[in-house]
Amino acid sequence: MLTVVAGDLLADRVGKAEPRVLALHGWQRSGADFSRILEGTDALAVHLPGFGITPTPPEAWGSVEYADHLAQALAGSGPFVVVGHSFGGRVAVRLAVRHPELVSALVITGAPLVRATPPPRPSWRFRTLKRLHAAHLVPQSVMDRVRRSSGSDDYRAAEGVMRGVFVRVVGEDYREDLAAVRVPAHLVWGELDDSAPLAGARLAAEILPGARLDVVPGEGHLMTGALQDAVRTALLAAIGDVEADGAGSVTPPTTDADPSPQEPA
Structure with a gap:
């Protein structure tokens, strides 16, 4: 059920009890990506500003502004187990550090948080024209x-304010925030993810205090197939751990799935 969180921030509402899971989608995606993953939970699958049916932000935000906007809309609620895919994973890390009262645990997949290799150098032609x-x-x-012809598919597809958001976000670094996270973090990665390569996920897991990394063989960037199942399993495990620790009132999910996490990669 579509609901207004606050102001112009929209989300798909899952379950009947007070939401205790917050789902943040990837670039050019929407909260609908989590429909299978969130079954049986009480959750909000947010449509982030500029995506889906939510209006664009007033200016080119970075992940910090997205996190602060979420925190303002969610003030007085939570804490949430936050599950973030790709761009949503970036925002989730910022939210956990800047607004820790809202986050009880993190489940992240396919988020480019740390570069394992230097960024590709622009072509000689582009550098000369610049x-x-x-x-x-x-x-x-x-x-x-020239930028339109040489940029990534996501860059070319973005327009106006959202192109500015894209440029800001791809240049961000998360190492300092990763080291400052103080809630349980579970990374679930597709082995063949070419948008957020596994090598970067391994580095992020080393920086995140006590983080767990599960690698799903044969899967890529999008949350489909076995990767979708693994993210759901990790989410259910995080909900169970939070409930067991008494960190927030998390309603146990109704599911036949095995809530135990996979073996570490």
């Missing part, structure tokens, strides 16, 4: 056309 543009020898229209 220098000429800085010297006012190449017009802005030419640079815009």
Whole structure:
């Protein structure tokens, strides 16, 4: 059921009790990605600003602004087990550090949190045009056309404010925030994820205090198939752990699935 969280922030409401799970989707995705994962829980699958049916932010936000916006909308509720995919995982880490009262545990998949290799160097042609543009020898229209043709699919698909959001977010670094997380964290990764490579997930797991990393063989970036099942299993385990520890009033899920996590990769 679609619900207004606060202001113009929308979410799919799952369950009947007070939500204790918060699901944050990936870039160009929506809260609907979590429909199977959240079955039997009490949850909010947020449609982040600029995605799905939620209006775009007023300016080019980074993940910090997204986290702060969420915190303002959720003030007085929670804490939540936060499950984040890709871009949503970035926001989840920021939320856990900046607003720890709202987060009881993290489950993250496919989020580019740490680079394991240096970013690819722009082509010689692009670097030359950029220098000429800085010297006012190449017009802005030419640079815009070159960026559109050479950027990633996500960059080319984004427009206006959301293109600015994309540029900000891909340049962010999360090492300091990862080290500051103080709630249980479970990373679940597709072995073949080419948008957020596994090597980066391994580095993130080393930085996150006490984090667990499960690798799902043969799976990629999107939450389908075995990766979807593994994320659900990790989420149910996190809910059970929070309930056992008494950290927040988490309603036990109604499910026939095995809530035990996978063996560590």
